[in-house]
Amino acid sequence: MVHRGAPCESSSRASYSGPGYRASSGCAFPSSRYRYVITYQSCGSSRRGRRLMRQVIGDQLGDFAAIYDEDVEVVSVTRPQARTCEALAERLVRSRQVPQLRWVQSADDPVAPASELPSTIDADVRSALLDQIAEASEMLGELMDCERVGVRLETLSAPMCPRFHADHVPCRMLITLSGVGTEWIPNSDVDWAVFADRGTTAPPIQANRQIQRFTTGHWSLLKGGAWNDGFDGVVHRSPHGVGERLLLSLDPVY
């Protein structure tokens, strides 16, 4: 593990006590050896008393447990089949067979996605998608202690959410399967006056800071505005002028 920056703080909902993670419900989460790498720590101002937040990048599903650290706003985990999935997803985008699909399913039901994905989709592509959705759904259910998950699979040719915004959900998993990843701004780099100004389209980012972008194929978990009272949610938007994308998103449903 490489660990730089402020020490982690455990919330009351989960705790680290060595390798692995156990949620407050008692359900075990896949073991991790803390191999996550902190790649970002903002030094921006803390207007309104905001605390500095971190992004965690990992390569194990167990790394998602870091989302319970109070100073972590994003956990992004690389997946072993990302390149293969991206090639298959590009094939699906070209076929124009998935304009927009939304459903709610049991988090631990690996068969559920099969009843939602059209049977006309290329078999290889469909199989890869089914695996990806089932695995991500089960992981999110265990991590967030929820029985159901809302799934959204969409081909996007224009920004679905063109303005930077924060979603009022506890958290949201974003997986860009093909195309350019979602843009986001670290919480302490947001210019909150610009963010609140509905009359401007300027990115709400402080001077000399950079808009971040999730890597295509990564599973990226963002805290939303309903995570707790002390956090306003990760500010993000669909990228502009980048061609078609295939986006998979999953929300815990309670």
Ligand SMILES: [Fe+2]
């Ligand atoms: Fe959003």
